[in-house]
Amino acid sequence: DAGITQSPRHKVTETGTPVTLRCHQTENHRYMYWYRQDPGHGLRLIHYSYGVKDTDKGEVSDGYSVSRSKTEDFLLTLESATSSQTSVYFCAISAGEGSYGYTFGSGTRLTVV
């Protein structure tokens, strides 16, 4: 969707290195979410944000941190990447307050070797 972009689209990194994934939106939506998708698990929530500097943990937050210093950007950081964090990462946005449909980015495929 043109209103939300993720970068990079693909990344290969080594175990133990820090990695930052970026989600950028142009919709001025309040809510932003990071999910990971793994075979057999569907999508699982990592962290989410309900406003600038307002974030909370999801189901699988261990090993991840996030930051949201402005409305349009939501960053996901793997402090020290592990092979178990090899996954496809999706960012989603939602306006909330009467318009709760999620719009997803195209995803980032991360491989930790």
Place this chain on the structure above:
Amino acid sequence: GIQVEQSPPDLILQEGANSTLRCNFSDSVNNLQWFHQNPWGQLINLFYIPSGTKQNGRLSATTVATERYSLLYISSSQTTDSGVYFCAVARNSGNTPLVFGKGTRLSVIA
């Protein structure tokens, strides 16, 4: 936390056939959405349907909130309908994030 069960896990259809996908959830919800993930990985929102019935072309969805299930109907299926269909729910319609089921993988064969 809330549990979401989707059935069947896999479905193979001949082009032109109809299908029904089911989503059961373990608690009352105020937010329920259906998504389609195409073979290229893109997730598309199909319906926001915490209750009632909606239709969009060949697709329709019904949620019976009091009985904790939702159904997605696909009529006259086409090969472009292939992919994975996800149901996702949340207790509150506000900022509570969606919890996803594991999906139904649909393959439509010409």
